[in-house]
Amino acid sequence: MRKRADIVGRWGEEKATLYLMEQGYQILCQNYWTKHGEIDIIAQHGNTIIFVEVKTRRSLAYGSGIEAITRKKLQRIRKAATHYLTSSATFYNDIRLDMIDIFISKEGTRSTYRVKHIQHIDS
Structure with missing residues (x-):
């Protein structure tokens, strides 16, 4: 059985993919795995390739999504x-x-969601 967090995470990745496509991005790959880790979405916009990390939260109890991107996580994404x-x-x-x-x-009784796209997280 899949963990609830996995289901929420996959749902968030689907919403992020749809968002990027609506913004004119071409999706090249999803869930790209290497020995260094996974890249959630690889997209192209013009002649720029974008590696996208998706964080989905239902609560801020453990911080926002951007706070979950540690220096170590950035190193794995870069590799x-x-x-x-x-x-x-x-x-x-x-x-x-x-x-x-x-x-x-x-x-x-209704759930809504907000999408925040942060560019250049490694800057």
């Missing part, structure tokens, strides 16, 4: 991104690390 780039024959003018923070809130 996985390097792995992807070295195995790709495509040249990109620019490379970017982004984060999509999805917060689910409950209003009465």
Whole structure:
């Protein structure tokens, strides 16, 4: 049986993918795995390749999504991104690390969510 957090995380990744597509991004890959870790979404916008980490929260009890991106997590994303780039024959003018923070809130019996796209999380 899958953990509830896994289900919420996958749901958030689906919403993030739809959001990026609505913004004109082309999705190249989802859940790219390497020995260094996973990249949730790899997208292209113009001649820029974007590696996207998605964090979905139902509560701020453990902090916001951006607070969960530690220096160690950034290092793993960079290593996985390097792995992807070295195995790709495509040249990109620019490379970017982004984060999509999805917060689910409950209003009465109805749940709503907010999407926050943070560009250049490694800057």
